[in-house]
Amino acid sequence: MLNSRHSTWLLTNSILAACVYFGMVANVYLVGSAVSVFVWVMLISYGFVLLSNKKKVFTRQVPFVVEALYDIALCMAMVAAGWHVTAIAYGMSFLTLEMVISHGRVEAKESDL
16 A cells, blocks of 8 residues: 555656656657756765765655666666666766665665555
């Protein structure tokens, strides 16, 4: 059964996937540019968190495997649409977030899955 955290994760990531489709696959340039900017801002913000000394609490909304499969599928869609640099930045942001968690910059805890 879906709880509110699962629903939030599903809704936000469905919106992102729809934006990737319309912006990169259907060639709606403005939406594709917005997705690209979002991906780069996400990568830069995770990089700043990795370099900071502050600890924060991070709660996974869904299990790691689900999150990883979604991110891999989204990267593959970006590569298939020809947005290679944005796909690399998206993959790097996922890896940077995992580095942030593994270096203890945030305290990762599983939500009530």
